Amino acid sequence: MxxxxxxxxxxxxxxxxxxxxxxxxxxxxxxxxxxxxxxxxxxxxxxxxxxxxxxxxxxxxxxxxxxxxxxxxxxxxxxxxxxxxxxxxxxxxxxxxxxxxxxxxxxxxxxxxxxxxxxxxxxxxxxTSSAGIFYNKAIFEEYGVPFLPETIEERLTWEEVAEIAKKLTKDTNGDGLTDIWGLVIEQIDRPYLIFPMVQSLGAKVLSDDGLESQGYITSDEFVEGTTFYWKLFNEWKVSPQGLNDSAISREYFGTGRAAMMLGNEWNLRRMLQYPDVDYGLSPFPYFEGGVAVTPTxxxxxxxxxxxxxxxxxxxxxxxxxxxxxxxxxxxxxxxxxxxxxxxxxxxxxxxxxxxxxxxxxxETTAVPRPRTPGYSQYELMLREAFNSIHYGADPRSTLEEVAVRIDRELRKYR
Structure with missing residues (x-):
C-alpha cells in the first residue's frame, strides 16, 4: 500500500x-x-x-x-x-x-x-520603439522661435536643430549659469540614440559579420557625426553634461529647464507626470545631404x-x-x-x-542596432567612449582607442 x-x-x-x-x-x-x-x-x-x-x-x-x-x-x-x-x-x-x-x-x-x-x-x-524631438511650446513662444515641424515630410536637419538650440539656451537671471538648455538627450551615452546620427551620414557601425569595429566606428562619417555630438556639449554648450539618467533628462524637459528633448516614444505616457507642459513632437532629425534614420x-x-x-x-x-x-x-x-x-x-x-x-x-526609417554575438561588450565600451566624448574627449582618438578594445573582445567569437 x-x-x-x-x-x-x-x-x-x-x-x-x-x-x-x-x-x-x-x-x-x-x-x-x-x-x-x-x-x-x-x-x-x-x-x-x-x-x-x-x-x-x-x-x-x-x-x-x-x-x-x-x-x-x-x-x-x-x-x-x-x-x-x-x-x-x-x-x-x-x-x-x-x-x-x-x-x-x-x-x-x-x-x-x-x-x-x-x-x-x-x-x-x-x-518596439522609436524616438523624436519633443519640444516645449511655451519656451518657443516666449523667445519668438517658430514651432518645430511635426510631419515626416518636413523633417529638420541636425544643422537646423543646433541653430534652434543655440537660440533657446538661456541664462535667464544673468548669473552666468544656464537655466534653460536648448536640447537634452534622454539616453545621453547610449548607441540607441547616437547611432542614427552617424548612420544619417552613411556610417556603418559594425562589419556585416558583426565581428569588427575598426574601419567602421573609426570611419570619417562616424567621426563626423560624433563630432557634432561633441559640439552640442562642448563648443555650442546647448546640451548639459552628465545627465546619465533618462528620468532626469525628462525632468529637465518637463520642468521647463530644456526647450527640446531627443527622446523615446514612451514619453507619450511618462510625460503625464508633467501635466502643465504643452509640448509637440518633431521627427528624428537627419544631416543635410544624408538620409533619415531612426532607432528602433x-x-x-x-x-x-x-x-x-x-x-x-x-x-x-x-x-x-x-x-x-x-x-x-x-x-x-x-x-x-x-x-x-x-x-x-x-x-x-x-x-x-x-x-x-x-x-x-x-515602418519606413527604423534601423535596429547591429547584430553581433558580442553586443553587450560592444555597447558597454561604446557607452564609455560616448561618455568621454560628451565630457570633452577628442572624438577620433577616443573612437580609435575603443575600437582596439572592442575588436579584442569580438575576436573570441570568430
Whole structure:
C-alpha cells in the first residue's frame, strides 16, 4: 500500500511539473504581469513560475541561468540586440519551423530583423520603439522661435536643430549659469540614440559579420557625426553634461529647464507626470545631404534551446506575443507594440498624431542596432567612449582607442 501511494505521489509530481513552465522576465510591476500570466493559465491550463528580475540585475541573471545548461528557464525575456549573442552561444531555440509565414507577417520588418541571426529567427518581438524631438511650446513662444515641424515630410536637419538650440539656451537671471538648455538627450551615452546620427551620414557601425569595429566606428562619417555630438556639449554648450539618467533628462524637459528633448516614444505616457507642459513632437532629425534614420528595437521573447517543455514554452511565447495579449500589455504598461495590427485595433490611442508619426518611422526609417554575438561588450565600451566624448574627449582618438578594445573582445567569437 505504501509503495502504491509513493508511486501515485511521484506520478502526480511528474504531471504537475509537466504543466508548469519557468519564465525569467523583466521586473515590471507584478500586478500588471500577473494579469497576463493568469489569463494564459486560464486559457491553457499551464502553470507559469514567472520570476521578475529588476533591470539592473536582469542580464547577469540570464547569463548565469543559461550557462547552467539545465533547461531552465524555459522562456526568458530578451533585449532585442542580445539575440545574436544568445543565439551564437546556443542559448536560444531556432524558431523558423515553429512559426508560419502568416504568423511572421504580424510584426514590423525591423523587429523580425532584430530577432534574427545569420538568417535564422530566434526571438519573438514583444515590443518596439522609436524616438523624436519633443519640444516645449511655451519656451518657443516666449523667445519668438517658430514651432518645430511635426510631419515626416518636413523633417529638420541636425544643422537646423543646433541653430534652434543655440537660440533657446538661456541664462535667464544673468548669473552666468544656464537655466534653460536648448536640447537634452534622454539616453545621453547610449548607441540607441547616437547611432542614427552617424548612420544619417552613411556610417556603418559594425562589419556585416558583426565581428569588427575598426574601419567602421573609426570611419570619417562616424567621426563626423560624433563630432557634432561633441559640439552640442562642448563648443555650442546647448546640451548639459552628465545627465546619465533618462528620468532626469525628462525632468529637465518637463520642468521647463530644456526647450527640446531627443527622446523615446514612451514619453507619450511618462510625460503625464508633467501635466502643465504643452509640448509637440518633431521627427528624428537627419544631416543635410544624408538620409533619415531612426532607432528602433525593444524586448523580445526567447525559448531556451534546452527546454524540456517545448510545447508549453511555445504556447506561452505565442500567447504573450499574440495580438490580444499585446493589446492588454500596452494598456497596462504603455510599451510600443511590435505588431501593426495592435495599432489598428486601438484607434482611440494610436490615432494621436504623435503616435502616428512614430508608427510611420517604425515602418519606413527604423534601423535596429547591429547584430553581433558580442553586443553587450560592444555597447558597454561604446557607452564609455560616448561618455568621454560628451565630457570633452577628442572624438577620433577616443573612437580609435575603443575600437582596439572592442575588436579584442569580438575576436573570441570568430
Amino acid at each position: 505504501r509503495k502504491l501511494l509513493l508511486v501515485t505521489v511521484l506520478l502526480l509530481g511528474v504531471m504537475l511539473s509537466a504543466t508548469t513552465i519557468e519564465v525569467l522576465w523583466m521586473g515590471w510591476p507584478q500586478d500588471q504581469v500577473m494579469q497576463l500570466v493568469n489569463a494564459f493559465k486560464e486559457e491553457t491550463g499551464i502553470d507559469v513560475d514567472i520570476q521578475l528580475v529588476p533591470f539592473g540585475q536582469l542580464f547577469q541573471t540570464i547569463e548565469v541561468r543559461l550557462a547552467a545548461g539545465d533547461g531552465t528557464p524555459d522562456v526568458y525575456i530578451v533585449d532585442g540586440p542580445n539575440t545574436a549573442s544568445y543565439a551564437a552561444r546556443g542559448y536560444l531555440l531556432p524558431l523558423d519551423e515553429h512559426f508560419s509565414d502568416e504568423e511572421m507577417s504580424a510584426w514590423f520588418d525591423a523587429s523580425i530583423e532584430e530577432g534574427s541571426y545569420q538568417g535564422t529567427f530566434y526571438s519573438v518581438p514583444y515590443g 528595437g525593444s524586448w523580445h521573447v526567447g525559448i531556451n534551446s534546452k527546454t524540456k517543455k517545448l510545447e508549453e514554452a511555445l504556447a506561452f511565447t505565442k500567447y504573450i506575443t499574440g495580438k490580444e495579449a499585446v493589446i492588454t500589455w500596452h494598456k497596462l504598461n504603455g510599451i510600443a507594440p511590435a505588431r501593426p495590427d495592435v495599432y489598428e485595433a486601438l484607434p482611440e490611442v494610436f490615432d494621436n498624431p504623435m503616435w502616428q508619426l512614430f508608427v510611420k518611422e517604425m
